[in-house]
Amino acid sequence: MTDKRKLGTLCVQEGWKPKTGESRVLPIYQSTTFKYDNTQQMADLFDLKASGYFYTRLQNPTNDFVANKIAALEGGVAAMLTSSGQAASFYSIFNICEAGDHFISSSTIYGGTYNLFAVTMKKLGIEVTFVDPDASEEEIGKAFRPNTKAVFGETIANPVLNVLDIEKFARIAHSHGVPLIVDNTFPTPINCRPFDFGADIVIHSTTKYMDGHATAVGGVIVDSGNFDWDAHADKFPGMTQPDPSYHGLAYSKAFGKAAFITKATAQLMRDFGSIQSPQNAFLLNLGLETLHLRVPRHCENALTVAQYLEENPEVAWVNYSGLKSSPYYELAQKQFTNGRSCGVVTFGIKGGRERSIKFMDSLNLTCIVTHVADARTCVLHPASHTHRQLTDEQLIEAGVRPDLIRYSVGIEDVEDIINDLETGFKAL
Numbered sequence: 009m010t011d012k013r014k015l016g017t018l019c020v021q022e023g024w025k026p027k028t029g030e031s032r033v034l035p036i037y038q039s040t041t042f043k044y045d046n047t048q049q050m051a052d053l054f055d056l057k058a059s060g061y062f063y064t065r066l067q068n069p070t071n072d073f074v075a076n077k078i079a080a081l082e083g084g085v086a087a088m089l090t091s092s093g094q095a096a097s098f099y100s101i102f103n104i105c106e107a108g109d110h111f112i113s114s115s116t117i118y119g120g121t122y123n124l125f126a127v128t129m130k131k132l133g134i135e136v137t138f139v140d141p142d143a144s145e146e147e148i149g150k151a152f153r154p155n156t157k158a159v160f161g162e163t164i165a166n167p168v169l170n171v172l173d174i175e176k177f178a179r180i181a182h183s184h185g186v187p188l189i190v191d192n193t194f195p196t197p198i199n200c201r202p203f204d205f206g207a208d209i210v211i212h213s214t215t216k217y218m219d220g221h222a223t224a225v226g227g228v229i230v231d232s233g234n235f236d237w238d239a240h241a242d243k244f245p246g247m248t249q250p251d252p253s254y255h256g257l258a259y260s261k262a263f264g265k266a267a268f269i270t271k272a273t274a275q276l277m278r279d280f281g282s283i284q285s286p287q288n289a290f291l292l293n294l295g296l297e298t299l300h301l302r303v304p305r306h307c308e309n310a311l312t313v314a315q316y317l318e319e320n321p322e323v324a325w326v327n328y329s330g331l332k333s334s335p336y337y338e339l340a341q342k343q344f345t346n347g348r349s350c351g352v353v354t355f356g357i358k359g360g361r362e363r364s365i366k367f368m369d370s371l372n373l374t375c376i377v378t379h380v381a382d383a384r385t386c387v388l389h390p391a392s393h394t395h396r397q398l399t400d401e402q403l404i405e406a407g408v409r410p411d412l413i414r415y416s417v418g419i420e421d422v423e424d425i426i427n428d429l430e431t432g433f434k435a436l
């Protein structure tokens with residue numbers, strides 16, 4: 009599926025390609041099921057001998073057209089939409105690991121993913137070790153065990169905003185014979201394509217920039233097709249050994265580069281059923297059609313906001329990898345297209361938590377919502393909202409300072425965003 013056309017063209021044109029007389033716009037296949045003429049045709053689908061649609065819990069054409077567009081954007085071979093980013097994270101690990109297995113994750117990841125890995129996966133018998141993403145290769149290497157099956161990280165962590173050195177993480181994972189999975193939600197393929205730096209599998213919360221308008225919760229898993237499961241066959245029996253729930257079919261042999269996504273669809277979607285609704289996939293596709301226009305605007309506005317904040321005497325600190333003062337500036341320049349990272353900036357107000365709250369409550373254009381990466385500028389105070397169960401000590405351990413304001417810069421005129429920030433500072 010690798011397409012030589014450029015990203016903007018893929019955003020607009022890839023996926024649904026109508027034939028003569030067909031709908032110009034991606035149709036919504038609002039149907040749970042699909043019709044066949046004889047018993048054998050459907051039997052072959054159930055046996056994975058033929059490919060086709062029979063029940064939307066497994067596959068739906070609308071979803072597949074959108075998944076194919078995202079696969080092309082990431083430069084992957086295949087993709088699967090999921091009902092949410094959380095489902096994508098879970099499937100990406102559970103497609104590889106089973107009870108008794110272990111994986112390694114960067115410690116700075118989205119809070120929901122942290123909880124999934126640390127608490128819920130543990131109940132399934134899968135253990136995780138969190139590592140400092142900025143630690144040396146040698147240090148991170150110490151976390152490996154004989155039963156380690158994967159390494160996970162976030163290209164730009166939400167909300168800590170550290171930048172993952174994907175090449176370093178890929179080297180570490182590959183030297184131990186396991187794949188690297190990267191959550192690429194914040195940069196999107198417009199700013200970074202993790203496969204170009206050695207990642208094997210990419211996931212997204214499509215709820216964020218890909219949808220971009222805060223209309224539909226969703227996720228996606230994309231496979232590069234590059235990881236050689238058979239070269240480490242003993243580590244990945246689920247990928248390389250016969251599957252008793254499909255008459256002894258072995259995914260790596262039967263499907264080659266499509267093995268990972270085929271297994272995720274045939275086993276995990278079949279059994280867990282976290283599909284994206286075709287309606288939501290349609291909305292996601294509308295968002296994707298302008299992703300290449302919105303993302304650079306988010307980033308330009310965010311850089312202006314970050315520079316403004318850095319010069320403001322009320323501001324204690326600003327974190328944005330587009331600022332020269334960021335410890336991730338060099339890495340961002342190398343790994344991200346035109347050095348752009350994302351539209352999210354974090355900062356703290358002098359005087360700590362109470363003044364940060366007062367500032368936020370005085371904003372007008374900027375709304376307080378549990379969301380990021382929306383066309384509309386929005387803001388959240390993790391210590392009062394997403395992380396409110398944690399004590400100040402725990403917050404600092406999680407990399408979320410009590411005064412941290414997560415400011416998601418939208419695509420409005422940046423002068424109006426700055427004016428709104430001015431209003432907040434005047435209120436202090």
Ligand SMILES: *Cc1c(COP(=O)(O)O)cnc(C)c1O
Pocket residue numbers: 092093094095118120121162165166191193194212213214215216225226227
């Ligand atoms: C929001 C988010 C998720 C979870 O996605 P949902 O669509 O909310 O389930 C995962 N990773 C990152 C980086 C996120 O920002």
